[in-house]
Structure formats: structure tokens, C-alpha cells
Amino acid sequence: MHRQPQVQINLQALQHNYLQLKKLAPNSKLLALLKADAYGHGMLEVASALPDVDAFGVARLDEALALRTGGIVKPIVLLEGFFHADELEQVVASNLQIVIHHIDQAEALLAANLSTPVPVWLKLDTGMHRLGILPSDYVDVYERLIASDNVQGPMRLMTHFANSDDLTSDATATQIALFQSITVDLVAEHSLANSAAVLSRPDTHADWVRPGLLLYGVSPLQGHTGRDHNLLPVMSLVSSVIAVRDVAAGDAVGYSGSWTSPKATRVAVVAMGYGDGYPRAAGNKAEVLINNQRFAVVGRVSMDMITVDIGAAAVQVGDEVLFxxxxLPVELLAEKIGTIPYELLCNISSRRRIKFNYANQTE
Structure with a gap:
């Protein structure tokens, strides 16, 4: 029977990665990031498989409410905070924590009539220049919030690194120094380290680390894979061969004839395409794994199919294909096509089936 495109999620590997991260940052609490459906891995299932984590981080209110509806009772942090003051009522009702990253948010929180104070993470812009209170305003906003009955103390102070995945950059050290100079006299827990900093900057682990990609067994560092850090890939993307064809020398394969066979060969047609979330840019660049052998993707990636040059290999209809x-680390595909693993994991289409299991990870 042919296997349709499928995402397989190894929850045992997820738990292994969590324990490894605790070893990497033994003195820090762990805020596990579940935004974007847990980077494509299934937010509720991932959260349910991590009962010992200290807290979960999501981007937006709808993600937090989905976790609460699914029975998750652990602390949940809204990394983008609230978008409108009307959401504060739901924040309180669902026992959520919020990141304050703009003065307008701070003003709305201070002006609100809340029945219960809200835990707050106050974000400082140290150089990312995306979200965060400006250094010149930060202490004043901190003092006003900490004095408010709407804020549950103690507050947590945070920033986000722009270049921590680049080990040659001085930008992270500059951001660290600015954060420390602004917060030195403020009483609060600190959170600086994202996934890359968890690996490369132990001096930033502080009270809380915020791993995302690492939790799923994928490295954010260029030229590295999760295996380099004793992490296991949680997601496998698989499908099957649906046809095998003989191709003569000089035959063009697929749309626009972007690949012409240099010699007589055989190609396998595989049920996977950009409609399933496999990147169109992978054509003529990527490799797949069939029967533990690597084969090149040739021709254009179509909406529902790709073609693979299998030569004389003993590949037949129904054989499983690993993408x-x-x-076959996802980091390698990302490097070949000029993107990042985050994008590949998050872009897997909802048309694919997803299977959760605790199967042992193989080498």
C-alpha cells in the first residue's frame, strides 16, 4: 500500500531533547516555545508530552486559548503580549502571562480594571529593533508597572538577540552589555537566551532560557545539525514511490524541462510536492532517502509530485521516501536551497497527515 505524505512526530525524541536542554542550562528554568503549532510539530501534543517544563511560550492569544481548551494548565506566556485592551479580560480568565514590549501596551495595562493582577515579562530593545521598550524609557516603565495593582510581581525582564546564531558577530556581546547596564538595579528574574544562545552563550542562560528550534532537535547554528548537540530530530517527513519510469539519455523530466537526463536511467515519482509544503526550490538541489540510500531530486517540484533519479537502484513502487x-537532517536541505530550518518545519501543509508516536529513534 502506498504511503501518502505524512509527518511523523517522535515524542520520545522530544523528551530526550528536553532533558538535554536541562543539562545545557541546569540552573535555568525553561520556557518551551510552541508558537506556529510548535514549529509544525503539533502544539497540543507537544505540550502534553512535556509535563515537567516550567512554562510554554506562544505568539498570540488564540494559540494560548487552544492550549487551555486542550487541557494544558502550565503557565503560558504571550510573547507578543496583547493586541487590544479588550483581550486583557481573556488573559486574566485564562491565567496567562504577557510580554509588554511597547509603551502603548503598558499604558493599556495600567489603565485596565482587572479583577486579578497579571504576570508580566518586560521586554527591552537592546538592538533587535523589532519589539521592546527603548532603553531610555525602560526603567520608568518598569517602575510604573511594578507599582501597579494590575501587575503580579515579581516581574521578569527579557530581551531578544538578533545575531546569536552568528558566532563571529560582536552584536550579541553588545546587546548583553546594554541589557545588564539597564537592568542592574531592577529586582526581577532575567531571560535572554534563545536557542542559539543556549548553545553558544552560557553566560546568558540567567533565570530563564527560551528554546524553540532546539527542542525539536534542530540546530540554529549554521553548519551544525541537532546531532552535533546530542539532540534528536522530532519530525520526519515521509511519503512513498508511486511510479518508476525508464528515462532515455537526453529526455527532459517535469515542467519546463529543467532537468535533462545525461544518460539512460530510471526515475522514481514520489507523492510529495509544494502543495504538501515541500519547497519548490528543492528541485535539482535536494536529496531524499530511499532504502537508506540518498538520491537526487531532479526536475521541478510539482504541486503533488517530485521525481528522483534512482539509476539502477532496487527501488520499487511503495517504497518509503524520507525527506x-x-x-537526513532538515538543516542540510535548508542549506542546499538557501533557507532556514524554521521555514521548512513551519510550512508543512495541513493536507498532510500527522502521526504521533514514542518509537525509538534510529541512528
Whole structure:
């Protein structure tokens, strides 16, 4: 029977990665990031498989409410805070924590009539220049919030690194120094380290670390894979061969004839395409794994199919095809097509089936 495109999620690997992260940052609490459906891995299932985590981080209110509806009772932090003052009522009702990253948010929180104070993470812009209170305003906003009955103390202070995945950049050290100079006299827990900093800057682990990609067994550092850090890939993207064809020398394969066979060969047609979230840019660049052998993707990636040059290999209809997972890291595909693993994981289409299991990870 042919296997349709499927995402397989290894929850045992997820738990292994969580324990490894605790070893990497043994003195820090762990805020596990579940935004974008847990980077494509299934937000509720991932949260349910991590009962010992200290807190979960999501981007927006709808993600937090989905977790609460699914029975998750752990602390949940809204990394983008609230978008409108009307959402504060739901924040309180659902026992959520909020990041304050703009003065307008601070003013709305101070002016609100809340039945219960809200835990707050106050974000400082140290150089990312995306979200965060400006350094010149930060202490004043902190003092006003900490004095408010709407804020549950103690507050947590945070920033976000722009270049921590670049080990040659001085930008992270500059951001650290600015954060420390602004917060030195403020009583609060600190959170600086994202996934890359968890690996490369132990001096930033502080009270809380915020791993995202690492939790799923994927490295944010260029030229590295999760295996380099004793992490296991949680997601495998698989499908199957649906046809095998003989191709003569000089035959063009697929749309626009972007690949012409240099010699007589065989191609496998695989049920996977950009409609499933496999990147169109992978054509003529990527490799897949069939029967533990690597084969090149040739021709254009179509909406529902790709073609693979299998030569004389003993590949037949129904054989499983691995696009990324154990033995074929998603980091390698990202590097070949000029993107990042985050995008590949998050872009898997909802048309694919997803299977959760605790199967042992193979080498």
C-alpha cells in the first residue's frame, strides 16, 4: 500500500531533547516555545508530552486559548503580549502571562480594571529593533508597572538577540552589555537566551532560557545539525514511490524541462510536492532517502509530485521516501536551497497527515 505524505512526530525524541536542554542550562528554568503549532510539530501534543517544563511560550492569544481548551494548565506566556485592551479580560480568565514590549501596551495595562493582577515579562530593545521598550524609557516603565495593582510581581525582564546564531558577530556581546547596564538595579528574574544562545552563550542562560528550534532537535547554528548537540530530530517527513519510469539519455523530466537526463536511467515519482509544503526550490538541489540510500531530486517540484533519479537502484513502487528526519537532517536541505530550518518545519501543509508516536529513534 502506498504511503501518502505524512509527518511523523517522535515524542520520545522530544523528551530526550528536553532533558538535554536541562543539562545545557541546569540552573535555568525553561520556557518551551510552541508558537506556529510548535514549529509544525503539533502544539497540543507537544505540550502534553512535556509535563515537567516550567512554562510554554506562544505568539498570540488564540494559540494560548487552544492550549487551555486542550487541557494544558502550565503557565503560558504571550510573547507578543496583547493586541487590544479588550483581550486583557481573556488573559486574566485564562491565567496567562504577557510580554509588554511597547509603551502603548503598558499604558493599556495600567489603565485596565482587572479583577486579578497579571504576570508580566518586560521586554527591552537592546538592538533587535523589532519589539521592546527603548532603553531610555525602560526603567520608568518598569517602575510604573511594578507599582501597579494590575501587575503580579515579581516581574521578569527579557530581551531578544538578533545575531546569536552568528558566532563571529560582536552584536550579541553588545546587546548583553546594554541589557545588564539597564537592568542592574531592577529586582526581577532575567531571560535572554534563545536557542542559539543556549548553545553558544552560557553566560546568558540567567533565570530563564527560551528554546524553540532546539527542542525539536534542530540546530540554529549554521553548519551544525541537532546531532552535533546530542539532540534528536522530532519530525520526519515521509511519503512513498508511486511510479518508476525508464528515462532515455537526453529526455527532459517535469515542467519546463529543467532537468535533462545525461544518460539512460530510471526515475522514481514520489507523492510529495509544494502543495504538501515541500519547497519548490528543492528541485535539482535536494536529496531524499530511499532504502537508506540518498538520491537526487531532479526536475521541478510539482504541486503533488517530485521525481528522483534512482539509476539502477532496487527501488520499487511503495517504497518509503524520507525527506528529512533521522539520517537526513532538515538543516542540510535548508542549506542546499538557501533557507532556514524554521521555514521548512513551519510550512508543512495541513493536507498532510500527522502521526504521533514514542518509537525509538534510529541512528
Amino acid at each position: 528529512w528526519g533521522p539520517n
